[in-house]
Amino acid sequence: MRLAIAILILILASALQFWFAGGGMFFNLIFATLVVFAFFFDFWEMAAFILFGVFVVNWQPAISLEIFLFALIPLVIFAFHSAFKFERWIAVPIAIALGLSIFYLVIAPQSLLGDSAAFLEDLCGSLIWGAAVFLALRRRE
Amino acid sequence: MTRERKSNIVLLLCLCIVLLIFIVFVPSYGWRLRQFFASQNVVSSDSQSVAAENETLKAQLAQLQAVQAQMPTSLPTTIRAMVYSRYPFNFKNELTVNVGTEQGVATGSAVLFQGALIGQVQTVWPNAALVQTIFDNGFKMPVRIGARGYDGLLQGSSYPTVGSIAHAAAVNSGDIVYAAGAGLPYGLPIGEVAATGTSADSLFEQASLSFTYDINSIQTVAIQEP
Numbered sequence: 001m002r003l004a005i006a007i008l009i010l011i012l013a014s015a016l017q018f019w020f021a022g023g024g025m026f027f028n029l030i031f032a033t034l035v036v037f038a039f040f041f042d043f044w045e046m047a048a049f050i051l052f053g054v055f056v057v058n059w060q061p062a063i064s065l066e067i068f069l070f071a072l073i074p075l076v077i078f079a080f081h082s083a084f085k086f087e088r089w090i091a092v093p094i095a096i097a098l099g100l101s102i103f104y105l106v107i108a109p110q111s112l113l114g115d116s117a118a119f120l121e122d123l124c125g126s127l128i129w130g131a132a133v134f135l136a137l138r139r140r141e
Numbered sequence: 142m143t144r145e146r147k148s149n150i151v152l153l154l155c156l157c158i159v160l161l162i163f164i165v166f167v168p169s170y171g172w173r174l175r176q177f178f179a180s181q182n183v184v185s186s187d188s189q190s191v192a193a194e195n196e197t198l199k200a201q202l203a204q205l206q207a208v209q210a211q212m213p214t215s216l217p218t219t220i221r222a223m224v225y226s227r228y229p230f231n232f233k234n235e236l237t238v239n240v241g242t243e244q245g246v247a248t249g250s251a252v253l254f255q256g257a258l259i260g261q262v263q264t265v266w267p268n269a270a271l272v273q274t275i276f277d278n279g280f281k282m283p284v285r286i287g288a289r290g291y292d293g294l295l296q297g298s299s300y301p302t303v304g305s306i307a308h309a310a311a312v313n314s315g316d317i318v319y320a321a322g323a324g325l326p327y328g329l330p331i332g333e334v335a336a337t338g339t340s341a342d343s344l345f346e347q348a349s350l351s352f353t354y355d356i357n358s359i360q361t362v363a364i365q366e367p
Contacts, residue, residue, distance in 0.1 A: 017229070018179035022357055024299075026231035044153040051160035055171040058164065059226040060237050061269050066230060108232035118231050 002140050003045065009033060009133055010049060014056045016129075026118070027125035028100060030057060031070060035096050036133045038078035039088045040141075046078050066107055073099045088134070096130045097123060172226035172237065195353075197256040197330050199317040202288065219253065219363035220244055225269065227357075234276040234297070236260070238362060241268045247367040251325045254354055254362050258320050258329040262364065270364070275301050275331065276356050283323075284331060286348070287316035293348070295331065303334070306346040312337050318350060326365060 013029040020027055030053045037049050050071050058067050077095045080086075104112040104119055112119050163170055222238035240246050242265050250262040252272045260274035261282075273280055280297025291310035293303035295318070303318055312334055320329040332350035340347045 014174075015178045018175050021227070021229065022179040024357055026229075028230070044150050044157070048153045048156045048160065051157050051164065055160050055164050055168075056174055057229045058168060058171060059175075059228050059235070060264070060271050061168050061266050062264075066232075104232075107230070111232055122231065 002040075002137075005136065005140055006037060006041065006045070006049065007052075009136065010037075010052060013129065013133075014053075020125075025121070025125075027122055027129065028103070029126065029129045031074070031099065031103070032096050032126035032130040033133050034074035035077055035099050036092055036130050036137065038074050038095070039081050039086075039092055039134075040137050043078070046074065050074055069103055069106055073102060088138075092130060092134050093127055096126055100126055169225060169239075175226055175229075194256070199330070199333070201328070202317075218366045220246060220366055222246075222270075222362050222364050224360050224362060233278070234274045234299075234356065235263070236272040236274060236359070236362070238270050238272060238364070239268065240364065241266045241270050243267050245366055246270045246364050249324050250367060251320070251329060251365040252362050253329065253365070254359050256330065257353065258325070258331050259354075259356065259359070259362065261325070272362070273297075274356060282325075283321045284318050285321045286310070286312050286318050286334065292321070293318070301332070301350050302347050303350065304340055304345060304347040306337075306348065308346055310346060312346060312348055316348075318348075 010030070010033055013033040017027060017029040020029075034046075034050055034053055037046060041049070054067055054071055057070060058064075077099060081091065081095075100119075100123055101112070104122075220240055222240040222244075225237045225239050227237070228235040236252075238252075246262055246265050248262055248265055251258055252260045252262060252274075258275070260272045260277070260280070262270050263273040264271040275282075275295065275297045276299060277297045280295070280301075282295045284293050284295045284303055285291065286293055286303065286306065289311070291306060291312055294305040296302050296304055306312055314334055314336060316334040318331045318334060319327075320331060321327060332352045334348045335351040337346055337348045339345075
């Protein structure tokens with residue numbers, strides 16, 4: 001049941017992300033969803049979710065730095081959470097903010113420094129969505 | 142480990158393998174899924190609208206007036222292509238189209254929508270190509286403006302501008318901006334001047350542009366044959 005809800009959340013995140021992108025608004029909702037999932041699911045479940053995310057997000061028939069980071073950051077967060085067992089309610093927003101910042105810093109640092117409004121917009125959208133996903137998953141526990 | 146847990150892991154492993162196969166061998170299924178998710182505001186035809194046709198005619202008129210001797214005798218032949226997917230983040234503006242080297246597409250080819258230049262082919266695969274659009278921050282191209290053919294440099298961004306225009310140039314709103322870059326057919330219309338102003342360093346004039354299409358809605362394009 002929990003897995004089915006997670007899949008539904010991921011599909012909803014994909015639909016929303018690309019729906020907003022169609023209107024020129026970019027939120028990394030799939031990425032935020034995967035970061036939240038890192039605090040709730042085991043390795044194999046995470047692997048399947050990340051691969052689904054890569055399948056939907058990858059825009060070209062080749063691997064890229066963006067896709068590599070998109071898959072790697074949630075896995076690293078998963079590894080950290082498995083090792084240190086952080087308090088989830090505080091770790092989830094920090095992980096989303098940190099993960100997104102690293103994503104921006106590595107791929108387009110000029111966009112983080114020069115167009116910080118776009119980053120803040122993305123961060124706010126991702127945090128709100130992440131909080132909703134967190135609450136939905138916690139209620140199912 | 143319980144039996145249920147073991148069966149779950151086997152199922153997830155199978156799911157991972159299937160997803161990997163899709164990602165590596167048939168990524169187009171993922172692109173179709175994205176198109177399904179973002180199916181609003183779609184322009185399914187690249188036939189010329191009245192506004193786009195007007196822009197093309199203005200560009201041709203500008204060419205006739207400014208560079209009659211250099212005017213091309215015919216438009217480039219093109220390959221029709223469907224937009225498969227778009228760059229999913231807000232760092233770049235790229236499109237993936239469903240034609241590649243097997244259909245005759247080459248790196249650097251001009252990509253047109255409704256007769257207007259929207260970008261250039263950046264990377265080519267056997268059956269797909271990546272297009273860097275003029276809305277990408279990294280896009281730069283020499284252009285000419287209006288009937289007098291004033292020189293400028295198109296700088297790509299979410300709101301593309303033409304910079305490096307000489308102060309003496311009499312650029313006005315509504316003037317057509319057309320391509321003058323190496324390797325592209327001369328005179329392809331890009332957009333119209335929306336407003337003009339002085340650059341931040343006050344050395345040049347610059348112009349913001351308006352377009353007859355919404356780049357996020359484009360579904361089909363035409364790619365110039367090499």
